[in-house]
Amino acid sequence: MKKFTILYVLPLLLFVLILSGCSSGQSDQAGDEDQSNDKVTNEVNENNPSGDLAPLEEKVTVVIAEDGSASGAGFYIANEKGYFEDYNIEVEFAQFANSDDMLPALAAGEVDIAGGVSTASFFNAIAQGINVKIIADKGHNIKGDSYFSFVIRNDLKGEIEEYSDFKGKRIAVSSQNAVDDYIFHRMLEYAGLTEEDVEFVLMSDFGNMLASIGSGSVDAALQIEPLITQGIQQGIHSRFGDATDYAPEAQIAMVLGAPDFIKKETDVSLRFMAAYLKGVRDYNDAFIKGEGTDEIIDIMTEYTALKDPKIWKEVAVTGLNPNGEMFIEDIKKQYKMYKKNGAIRGEIDFDKAIDTSITEKAAEIIGEYEK
Secondary structure, three states: OOOHHHHHHHHHHHHHHHOOOOOOHHHHHHHHHHHHHHHHHHHOOOOOOOOOEEOOOOOOEEEEEEOHHHHHHHHHHHHHOOHHHHEEEEEEEEEEEOHHHHHHHHHOOOEEEEEEEEEEHHHHHHOOOOOOOOEEEEEEOOOOOOEEEEEHHHOOOOOOOOOHHOOEEEEOOOOOOOOHHHHHHHHHHHHHHOHHHHHEEEOOOOOHHHHHHOOOOOOOEEEEEEEHHHHOOOOOOOEOOHHHOOOOOOEEEEEOHHHHHHHHOHHHHHHHHHHHHHHHHHHHHHHHHHOOOOHHHHHHHHHHHHHHHHHHHOOOOOOOOOOOOHHHHHHHHHHHHHOOOOOOOOOHHHHEEEEEHHHHHHHHHHHOOOO
């Protein structure tokens, strides 16, 4: 991210004074610095382009690591609707194959923001010293309408009527020691089953799951949208229950921040988060309230691999909290499961790894979301 010079004058002077032994005035000067920063970040005026915070004095580029997933909707919408521009922020998207590849670049400050999917490798990287901050929601299931849920072969609809009926069945799951595996185990627990009661089929490609259901080589799969909807339309499978039946607060993905971006560039990161939440709120307006849906679908078709607007109107969409709130206790539960399985070396101090202060402050500034 491009750096300002004006905001570092006071900290530099304070550092010189401290080295000069001016400890008697240290607390007063630190207080002045805090007040100056507060003035920069907290002054709200409806006459500003954003309707709240003033734009930055100089344009700043914020680099977002993204893989084109639907859960990046808040970034895409905020960019297209000018919310970042209102704060004099320009965003640059850096493409990565997956969230694990983003972590070293994020920790090194090469990118400022990224999306992280809950996996053992993600937590293991943090436990091994990769310093990133978990700051906001970037994906969860909407109650009763999960975008990430089980499907069964159509010819088994009369045979599988309860979760306990998965006993003896071949079930495809895309990963082990990741959120998919976590949801799978939550289902088994809910059904009163154990791992030995079913045949776990590791299948990393969701497209292959669809084909395997169609060929009859697996009986059920933990599938994702838009393949859930497409498989239903093609008569290949049926949605079975909903992931929120047994994992109502599963945190699937999180917004991650580079430590310096969150802690040192608060004038920028606060504005960035305010713009992001505005984008998320437009997303909720479109897919939850049905307001401005066509405009938002146009944006989503531009940024994601799902290019068919008609499918967007049928799919169960990723849940995105309009205040950026996460299911923090669930994040810890997932970590404990991976740890128990021996997939994580070391420990995570979640009080340090999770920092929602910028998100909470941004939500307060832009106001309460009307549900």
